[in-house]
Amino acid sequence: MRKNHKYISYIFLKIIIDYINLINYFRKMIMKDCFNFQLFHTNYKTKSYVLRYRKTNFLNSSNIIQKLWAQFGITYTNNYISLQDIFENNKPIIVDIGFGSREYFVKKAEYYPNINFLGIEVYFPGILSNIKYANLYNINNIKIINYDAIDVFLYMIPNKILTMVQIFFPDPWPKRKHHKRRIITDVFIKLLSKKLMTNGIIYIKTDCLSYAYHIKKFFKI
Helix, strand or coil, rough: CCHHHHHHHHHHHHHHHHHHHHHHHHHHHHHHHHCCCCCCCCCCCCCCCCCCCCCCCCCCCCCCHHCCCCCCCCEEECCCCCHHHCHHHHHHHEEEEECCCCCHHHHHHHCCCCEEEEEEECCCCHHHHHHHHHHHHHCCCCCCCCCCCHHHHHHCCCCCCEEEEEEECCCCCCCHHHHHHHCCCHHHHHHHHHHHHEEEEEEEEECCCCHHHHHCEEEEE
């Protein structure tokens, strides 16, 4: 009987050790992904992003893209805009900052037709793929601004009108000397909070553990 107890204890202990090893493995993989980001530099003023390739004026690239942009795009301005007038309704508004090159942004809008989605993105491939998809499937509850998110929130978006702000997997800029490039700062969170309605939500995802701890400091959790 004691042998069985010892055997069961051994199996139980091995399961715990394997579980701990698995956690440590994934933690190392996450940190490896975090600290292997290719970093880029710019001679311009500090922004919330750094372009990874030569920037293209895509608005002049073809008549088709110009027509799509006229339908789905919002031109940057230094004045507050009325999103209710632009969307032509009073539905809840979710802002997605840096939605990326796949169609996740527009597919969310397709899945939630009773919500307006405003995307802020600086990269051409992400904008193009999403407006093409929206045009193909007749999705009319999205708009996109091709500009730096910080300036958009400072100068374009009025206070207390947003239901949610989403920031999924922003660049973590893990090296200390590059921390100033991180979009999520105490000042930016306070700026976003001013744009949210009562009980509005700031929804952030990151796969970088150090960045997660950095972000957590700005919230009462």
